[in-house]
Amino acid sequence: MFIALAREEHFGRAAISQGVTQPTLSAAxxxxxxxxxxMLVWRxxxxxxLTPEGQRALDWARRIVGDARSLKQExxxxxxxxxxxxxxxxxxxxxxxxxxxTAGYGEAHPNVRFSVQSKTSVEILQMLENLEIDAGLTYLDNEPLGRVTTVPIYAERYVLVARAGHPLLSGPVRWAELEQVPLCLLTPDMQNRRIINQHLLEAGVEVTPRIEASSVVVLVSHVVRSNLATILxxxxxxxxxxxxxxxxxxxxxxxxxxxxxxxxxxxxxxxPVLATLLDRARTLSDVSGV
Known part of the structure; x- marks a missing residue:
């Protein structure tokens, strides 16, 4: 409950997240x-x-709860x-x-169940810290990660995607050529968008997307039905x-x-479940020499 309160920064929302009443959470x-x-919480x-003592206690709380869960799982x-x-x-x-x-893992260990959420890179790190997820798939080399275990899997490279017949599809496109191209891109809270902005800036151009979305599916659906292009x-x-x-x-x-x-x-x-997942990720890695 203490971890939930620190995460939600609100007694009512923390109580809801834990399935208890607000008085019950406050009493706990x-x-x-x-x-x-x-005193752990300024009231x-x-x-x-959180008070300074509360901040320190939060580190211990996360460690204690994480270790207790790990013991039960093992x-x-x-x-x-x-x-x-x-x-x-x-x-x-x-x-x-x-x-x-998940496919190869699930075939070898059918009693392990997966849940997958789409989140930004910042949210993934926050959720790891708050014990809301067991692992994340995210960028490793562009923004600070903090103290986490990492397994590189692949190098992300970029292409311009457009409807068949688009005039720029005849060959490789320079980033500098995109200044006048109508684009739809992911929203600025996505690290992929920050990476794209960085490379456009390096090429000396600035673009204003016609459409921004948090979903790749939304971007592609607009590309299919219009003259917009996207970078993926x-x-x-x-x-x-x-x-x-x-x-x-x-x-x-x-x-x-x-x-x-x-x-x-x-x-x-x-x-053992998480260690096996990390081993699976290592077998998929193809980033040697990058």
Missing amino acids: IKQLEDQLGV GSRYRG MRVAREGLSGDLRLAVIPTALTVVSDL PVRAAEIFLKGDDLQSVPLISPDASHIVGLVAPHREPLT
Whole structure:
């Protein structure tokens, strides 16, 4: 409950997330403070943040809850074999890669169940810290990750995707040529968009997308039905290029690439379920020499 309160920054929302009433949650926090002998939460008419002691206690709380969950999972594996739930959060441009991880894993260990959420890179790190997910699939080399375990899986490279017949589809396109191209792109809170903006800036151009969306599917649906083009990683675009409606060409100058991989809590020992997932990710890695 204390972790939930720190995450939600609101007694009511924290109580809802834990399936209890607000008085029950408040009483539990007060009991924890009495046990520790310190005030953990600044109180007023509403939540006002954690005290310095509360900030330190939050680090311990996350560690204690994480270790307790890991112990339970490991004992269940000892009793039942590899089983349980794996919660993943994935950046939108890597959603088509998740099946590479889960398919082979699921065949070898059918008693493990997966849940997958689409989240931004920032949200993935926050959810890892708050114990809301077990692992994430995100960028490894573009923005700070903090203290996590990482396994590089592939190098993300970029293509221009447009409807068949678009005048720019005759060959590789330079980033600098995109200034006057009508585009639809992911929203600025997505790291992929920040990467694209960075390479456009390096090429000396600035673009204003006609449409912004948090979903690759939304972008592609607009490309199919209009003269708009979009910029996607090759792995995200492949599934949409199976038919004849869309085509892609590489984006060059620069021939940019960024590493995408699995991130997990930096904790030892890992649960057998999570350790097996990391091993699976290592077998998929094709970033040697990048």
